Amino acid sequence: EMQLVESGGGLAQPGGSLRLSCAASGFTFSNNWMHWVRQAPGEGLEWVSRITTDGGDTTYADSVRGRFTISRDNAKNTLYLQMHSLRAEDTAVYYCARDHLFASGRSAFDVWGQGTMVTVSS
Amino acid sequence: EIVLTQSPGTLSLSPGESATLSCRASQSISTNSLGWYQQKPGQAPRLLIYGASSRTTGIPDRFSGSGSGTDFTLTINRLEPEDFAVYYCQQYGNSPRFGPGTKVDMK
Numbered sequence: 001e002m003q004l005v006e007s008g009g010g011l012a013q014p015g016g017s018l019r020l021s022c023a024a025s026g027f028t029f030s031n032n033w034m035h036w037v038r039q040a041p042g043e044g045l046e047w048v049s050r051i052t053t054d055g056g057d058t059t060y061a062d063s064v065r066g067r068f069t070i071s072r073d074n075a076k077n078t079l080y081l082q083m084h085s086l087r088a089e090d091t092a093v094y095y096c097a098r099d100h101l102f103a104s105g106r107s108a109f110d111v112w113g114q115g116t117m118v119t120v121s122s
Numbered sequence: 123e124i125v126l127t128q129s130p131g132t133l134s135l136s137p138g139e140s141a142t143l144s145c146r147a148s149q150s151i152s153t154n155s156l157g158w159y160q161q162k163p164g165q166a167p168r169l170l171i172y173g174a175s176s177r178t179t180g181i182p183d184r185f186s187g188s189g190s191g192t193d194f195t196l197t198i199n200r201l202e203p204e205d206f207a208v209y210y211c212q213q214y215g216n217s218p219r220f221g222p223g224t225k226v227d228m229k
Contacts, residue, residue, distance in 0.1 A: 035218070037167075045159075045167060045210055045220040059216060095166055106173030107214045108157040112166040 002026035002111045004096050009116030012086050016120070022079040022096030022113055030054075030074040033099035035109060036081050038092035038118075046092075049081065050099070064090075086120045093117050124148055124213055126221035134229040141198040143224045145211030150191045155214040158187055158196045161223075162207045170209075171196065198226070 008020040022034070036048040049070040050059045058070050069082040079096050094116050097109035125148040133141055145156070153174040159167040169178045171187035174194055184199040198205055206228050211221040 037220075044223045045161075045212075047218040047220065050218070061217065102172055102176065104154065104173065106154040106176065108169050108172035108178075108212070109159075109167075109218075110169045110172075110178060112168070114166055 002098070004098065004111055004113035006094065006096055006113040006116035009094065009118045011119045011121065012083075013122050014087060014120055016086050017082070017084045018086065018118060020081040020083070020094055020096075020116055020118070022081075024077045024079065024098075027098070027111070029072075029077040034070075034072060034079045035097045035099055036070060036079075037095045037097055037109070037112075038090075039095070039115075040089075040092040043092075048094070051079070083118070086118075088120050091118060091120050123217075124151060124215065124219055126211055126213055126219055128209075128211060128221040128224045130224060131222075132225045132227060134227055135201055136229045137201050137203055139201055141196075141201060141205075141226050143196040143198075143209055143226075145189075145194040145196070145221050147192045147194075147213060151213050151215075153190050156187075156189070156194050157212045157214060158185075159210045159212060159220075160205075160207045161210065167210065201226070203228075 003025045005023045035050045051070045067085045071080045096113045098111035100110040127146045129144045156174040158171040161167040175187045208223045210223045213219045
């Protein structure tokens with residue numbers, strides 16, 4: 001069974017840092033691009049960041065660029081999100097998601113973790 | 123920057139009825155890039171439809187997607203109790219975008 005399990009969430013102070021992890025199992029992790037998506041309480045989904053299979057290319061939403069860093073360790077089947085300079089508006093459930101390339105060039109996020117809650121508050 | 127708009131915001135229906143959910147993009151997008159996700163309270167999103175019209179493995183055939191260009195539709199025929207949830211469309215691109223969601227709740 002393909003599975004993603006996030007960890008590392010918790011309470012952080014404004015301006016503080018946290019590192020989220022996402023452990024993958026049940027599929028060949030190194031074959032897939034990966035994403036982080038977040039959801040503020042009572043709000044919709046917001047894409048945060050993407051990383052290619054070897055980690056050589058990363059993309060960020062404008063709201064986190066320069067503060068967050070996505071990375072991966074394919075030997076450990078783990079995705080990371082290092083978050084610095086946290087703000088109250090970063091408070092959300094953070095999901096990792098697998099990027100899957102279907103036939104005919106169609107892509108979507110086909111496997112999701114259960115999410116980890118990040119609260120930024122003093 | 124592509125903006126996705128979903129309508130209606132909330133759809134109140136009874137089990138057995140059909141739901142038609144709309145997703146409109148601010149500019150034309152590839153059908154290959156349009157997906158639909160279902161999210162129930164306290165759960166992670168689940169991929170229903172990719173490439174605008176292809177159902178993911180295990181998704182019942184009462185769910186169907188259609189559309190092209192800027193207008194896309196998710197149709198749910200004969201709503202089952204487990205279908206009451208929030209539905210998001212997504213444009214997959216260099217910076218993926220989600221629509222604001224449509225809540226399908228029970229009348």
